[in-house]
Amino acid sequence: MKHDHISFIDYNMDQLTLPMDISELIPSHSVARVVNEMIERVPDQHFLKYYPGGGRSTYHPKMMAKILVYAYTQRMYSGREIAHQLTVHLPLMWLSGFQTPDFRTINRFRSERLKGLIDDLFKQVIVLLVEEGQVQLDSYFLDGTKIEANANRYTFVWRKSTEKYKEKLEGKVEELITQIDGVWKEEASCEENEKTVISPEKIQNKVKEWEGKLEKEPKNKELKKAIKVMKKDYLPRSLKYKKNLSICGDRKSFSKTDPDATFMRMKEDHMKNGQLKPGYNVQMASNEQFILSYTLHQRPGDTRCLIPHLQEVKAKFNIDPKRIIADAGYGSEENYAYLEEKKQEAYIKYGLFEKEQKRSFKKNPHHQSNWVYDEEKDTFTCAAGKYLYFTGEKKQTTESGYESTIRVYQCNECEGCPFRKDCTTSKYGRSTQVNEAYQELKSKVKERLWTDEGKQLYARRKIDIESVFGQFKGNRSFRRFFLRGLPKVNIEIGLISLAHNLLKSAAKKAA
Template sequence: MKHHHISFKEYTMDNLTLPSHIADLIPPDNMAHVVHEMVERIPMETFLPYYKGGGTSSYHPKMMTKIILYAYTQKMYHGREIARQLEVHLPLMWLSGFQKPDFRSINRFRSERMKGLIDDLFREMITLLVADGYVNMEDYFVDGTKIEANANRYTFVWRKSAEKYQEKLQANVDQLIAQIDAIVEEENAEEIDASPAFTSKEIRKKTEEWEKRLEAEPDNQPLKKAVKKMKEDYLPRSEKYEHQLQVCGDRNSYSKTDADATFMRLKENHMRNGQLKPAYNVQVGSSDQFVLGYSLHQRPGDTRCLLPHLETVREKYGVVPKRVTADAVYGSEENYVKLEEKNISAFIKYNTYEKENTRKVKKNPHHPQNWTYKKEEDVWICANGKKLVRIGTSKQTTESGYTSVIQHYQCHECEGCPFRSVCTTSKYGRTTQWNPVYHEQKQKARERLESEEGQARYRQRQTDIESVFGQIKQNRGFRRFVLRGLQKISIEWGLICVAHNLLKKAAKDKQRSLAA
């Protein structure tokens, strides 16, 4: 049996020296290079306003920005983890210039310095991407996603509960006051009208009033008991409910761990059964899979976030798109009208868009869609040729102050109509409602969507914005914020978006070089 000669590569750990350029050790297509180049191109003036000067010297803002952005592209979201990696992770060490800020410095930079800086940083990055021809600003694909808050999932405050408890407490307070004041004034409790609901201030005032009385009559046991009850039970509870309702504001709930977070249904786990978790609603606009703008909201529904979102990105990032493409959730009358006022073409379906196209609706003679409207008489003509006359008008106003007008029509000739049973179950006759403004907007939306341009846009929507969320949540595992409070999570989401754009730029560069 013959032995083959075995050879090993030379290996020694003596006299090892690093090459004079550490950068040469880092592969040319590593994200560290992209982060380094892009942050270097941002003028120092962007960072300076966020430093006061005086005191001890700070870490260089470009260095801190680079290590945080690079960490975010590598799925490192925690300050402690970034600090740990600064000891061992070569690209990170190179970006930091071998300085080692501890996790406190990293966290402080992220949550305090970045407060105003993040908006400027995001805007500067977009400006560079536009200048380099990666992004066009004209098309804008919007969608929302919910990101879980960094908060306990089981300690929440529901506004309805707080209101209910508050009412019960009010009743007890009323009763006690009626009882004590009636005894003192030796009248019958019956004569005292149920007082208006007491605020904690009024409860405190009443308690002080009673305490004065106690000094005059120290042996008054019922009074003594009442004062104790007020001070130790009713007053603190009253203050608690008032505080809870104040924190809720116009929301239905909040989390005790992060009071800015609202409970929302997240369709997270593999069973697809949404669970209520404290979360934020993140609205993002993209173009060519780059994030062009984002805004954070405390309400679960997407519909009413669109206009505030567009306002935010215009103000903060100077993004004014020509065309907005979004899901049917955004197709409200207010959204259509306001976009038209801003001269933005809306490629947005409305909730009944698909349904109106179905054979069932098109073939159903009793669907108002298939009736005739006679403008001069202001009547609808039903399948049997009878008139539905206008019986009234109602108005609806959204919380942002937009009013829509709905007209109501009713048929008074349903008696004995052969189609009655298939047409209506009402014993008063068939009714229908119509909103002329919304109707007109829906027509326009349908025309835009059915054009070739519209169909292409709508198809692109799925690959565009949906894949941005996919990459952030699936590929980079960012499903839950690390920080707490609206202001800090806004910073965090901004970092996620800048990191996403840098990764996208790197991917595009790779494609370009392969194509070349």
């Protein structure tokens, strides 16, 4: 059988080819080049201050930082995988200068050396991006996302349950002491209504007291049994409950696998059962889809994260933005008052903002905002023409200590009113509450949001910060941390943020 002439491109694995310089094989706008350039421009002192000196030679921190940041741009998060790719992945081989640290060295650098370095490194890269004109710091698009912790989903400890078990245990201890001593002397010295706190220290002291008593009465079986129960059962449980409550702090729960993680509801709910998972609330801000800052929080709600986030960002990254744009989850009197005091413009909707724009709300005759207020008499007039009189003030204090003043108004003529069923379900008649400080702050925010600039900024919010979350959660599959504990998780969020910014920078330069 005859074949037509077949021609192949010359193939010879033993032939030396040019270029010999591996960098020539890296595309000019590759993210590897951007990673190399940016980290090289960070002054050495930012790396060296985390090295005490002495001992044997170690890998250069710039090289280690480069391979880790680049690995995170390529969805390589495991130390073993990064170590393997250092022998086969061309850009990684170039960035490492053909050095091959093993996975233990990579993991040790990531979890130990980067603890102090990561925030500093992120800050220096932001400074360089600002100098290049790629990043603006004036508008600050803020939002939070929950990322699952590297922890067992079922090793949870709940504060309420622990408090309940602790209370039951204290009852048993008190009962045993009363049984042995007849009356608890310490309790007898307290005021009648004051409950004595039974701490592990008090249990230990009581055991010592009984052991001394047992030496004098060695045949006292009841006392011997009581000491055994105290030492083997009650004392270990008391110590455990004390430790668990200490770890919880002001949180409602924590994970035994990663005690810094709190159980939260995640958007990624594959079972569709609202299952709580251990995780962290990551607060991030962006501009033009570049990440400007990040902070980690152990509480699920965003409202109380705003002020700690801004304070931490100011301290860590020296970022003090002029305009804060965020969704209604951050709209509270405390947050508005803080931003007003700091002279930062809040473009943050409050809970009822959207509802107030609806026709049904504006035409509802039973809503306080549609009533007539007489400033001179300090009264509201309802839809039925009845007066609501001022009855007094009450104070409300948030968990963080912020105090609000609420004015209360009450109607005394609801009996027989035809609108009563639609107006109120209270047997005492219709009442309403007014928070004057909050109303004033809301009106300022509302006015700001209705300007052309406000509408444009708020419209940009979804495109800006929510796209960032989509990038690293969706495109780079970073939905779960690989390290445990708040300091190490902070390293990971710093690495993924650096990787995101350098990918964005590479894309802009390639455009």
